[in-house]
Amino acid sequence: MAEYMYLDGKFVESEKASIPVMTHAFLYGTAVFEGLRAYYNEEEGQLYVFRAKEHFERMFKSAKIMYMDTVYTLEEHLDILKKLLKKNNYKHDVYIRPIIYKSANRIGPHLIDNPDKYLIFSFPMDGYFADKGLKCCVSSWRRNSDNSIPPRAKINGAYVNASLISTDARLNGFDEAIVLSQSGKVAEGAAMNLFLIMDGKLVTTSTTSDMLTGVTRNTVIQLAKEVFNMPVEERTIDRSELYTADEAFFSGTGAQIVPICSIDNRAVGNGEVGEKVKEIQDLYYNVVKGKVPKYKEWCTAIYD
Numbered sequence: 001m002a003e004y005m006y007l008d009g010k011f012v013e014s015e016k017a018s019i020p021v022m023t024h025a026f027l028y029g030t031a032v033f034e035g036l037r038a039y040y041n042e043e044e045g046q047l048y049v050f051r052a053k054e055h056f057e058r059m060f061k062s063a064k065i066m067y068m069d070t071v072y073t074l075e076e077h078l079d080i081l082k083k084l085l086k087k088n089n090y091k092h093d094v095y096i097r098p099i100i101y102k103s104a105n106r107i108g109p110h111l112i113d114n115p116d117k118y119l120i121f122s123f124p125m126d127g128y129f130a131d132k133g134l135k136c137c138v139s140s141w142r143r144n145s146d147n148s149i150p151p152r153a154k155i156n157g158a159y160v161n162a163s164l165i166s167t168d169a170r171l172n173g174f175d176e177a178i179v180l181s182q183s184g185k186v187a188e189g190a191a192m193n194l195f196l197i198m199d200g201k202l203v204t205t206s207t208t209s210d211m212l213t214g215v216t217r218n219t220v221i222q223l224a225k226e227v228f229n230m231p232v233e234e235r236t237i238d239r240s241e242l243y244t245a246d247e248a249f250f251s252g253t254g255a256q257i258v259p260i261c262s263i264d265n266r267a268v269g270n271g272e273v274g275e276k277v278k279e280i281q282d283l284y285y286n287v288v289k290g291k292v293p294k295y296k297e298w299c300t301a302i303y304d
Contacts (some may be wrong), residue, residue, distance in 0.1 A: 004087045005079050011087060014121065025101035028109050029157020032062035035253045036096040037125070038085060047090055048299035050076060050288045055214045055253075056098070062102050062153035067111040071100055071118040077298070084120060085302045092161050095125035095256030096255065099156070107232040122168065126184045131173070133273045136189075139165045139177040140237060143187040143210045151210050152186070157173065166190040176250070178242065180264065186237035192250035192258070194218040196241065197276050202233045203245075209236060216251040216284075219298075223283060224242040228276075247274030249281075257281040 002013045025031040040050040046229065056077045060070045072080065081096065088094075098120040102111060141164050142226050143151055149158040167192070169177035178194060181187045188211040195202040195217075202224045205214045224230040242248070248260040248268045257280060258271040268274070286292050290299040 001170045004084060004124070005119065006084050007119050008117050011084065017119075019101075019103075019119075020105055022105040022107075023101070024106065024114055025156065027107070028102075029054045029155065030066065030109075030111060030114075031099050031101035031156040032059060032068065033065055033097055033099040033156060034059045034152050036081075036098070037097060037155075037253050037256075037288065038090070038094040038122070039299075040090065040092050040094075041289045041291070044290070045120065045303070046290065047094070047292045047302040048094070048238075048288065049081065049085070049302065050218065050253075050300075051298050052081060052300045054218075058213070058215065059098060059100065059154070061084060061151075062155065063116075065150060065153045065154060068100050069116045071116055080120060080298070082302055088122060089092070090122075090124065092124050093126060094122050095121065096122040101156075101184075125254075127256060129258050133259040133268075134175040134250070135173075136178055136260050137169055137172065137174040137264055138177050138242070139169060139179045139190070141165045141168065141177075141179060143179045145180050145210050146208075151212055154205070154212065158213050163216060171260045175260075178301045180239065184239070185209060185262075185271040186239060189250045189252075189255075192252035192255045193219065193248050194237075195251060196237070196245040197247035197274065198241070198245050203233045203235065203237065205237055205243075206234045214252055216253055216256070218276075219284070219287070220251050220257070220280060221282065223287070223295075226285060228229055228279065245269070247277050249274075249277045257284050 004011045005014050005017045009018045017283050036055045038047050087262045102114045103117040104114040112262045114213045144161045165177045193214040242263045250258045
């Protein structure tokens with residue numbers, strides 16, 4: 001069975017989808033994107049997209065920063081997404097990537113007089129990482145700042161920063177990296193948000209700390225407050241606090257909830273997956289599959 005993408009106004013078979021080699025977004029990274037997940041609930045025979053509306057709304061904010069039009073309305077984006085997933089008829093978990101891109105075929109980096117086009121594709125995906133906790137380091141690379149390439153926008157070209165961070169970590173024997181801001185404070189992971197558990201509190205970097213305001217991050221904060229009755233602190237985090245945290249984990253649409261067991265060769269807590277992280281992780285996996293009635297409104301059903 002052929003798999004389909006949606007490219008510039010029509011559904012096309014994935015192997016036939018292409019853009020010209022001189023496309024501005026390819027030459028200069030001038031595109032914005034989102035990452036969404038859809039989860040298959042076997043008991044219901046239903047595919048649920050998690051927090052689709054919030055992801056598209058964040059993409060619209062990224063587009064505004066990049067002098068882009070949203071191409072379609074929110075309702076039209078949601079409709080295209082549903083039709084794409086129905087057409088591909090998945091019976092397993094899926095990753096989805098919508099992209100608004102600058103489509104002029106020309107040399108020169110400026111964004112004006114440069115039409116915006118739209119692509120969305122999907123493919124089967126399980127987890128980024130194994131269930132075991134990660135061995136992390138603090139990267140020697142710094143996060144790009146809001147006054148250079150704003151991390152609060154998911155700009156394609158900006159992810160070169162994440163690529164360098166993540167690649168160096170792996171070459172140096174770690175699973176993943178934590179990156180500092182230009183001011184030397186903790187920002188996030190290479191392409192994930194970071195949480196610490198300290199003295200019974202959930203601690204994460206503030207939204208002005210040169211990081212992406214994650215949809216999964218916001219989900220975790222709400223669940224921590226409402227389900228686990230945990231105090232949440234969004235604040236500046238010093239590097240040395242990473243070494244004294246009781247538990248730590250990354251969050252992100254692709255990564256989901258990933259425990260961290262060591263940072264810079266120092267054990268986090270007892271060096272095992274933390275109990276509270278495991279509770280948050282288990283709850284999250286039930287929420288995204290539409291199994292928790294209180295939060296089922298976050299889940300968009302695809303199949304009639």
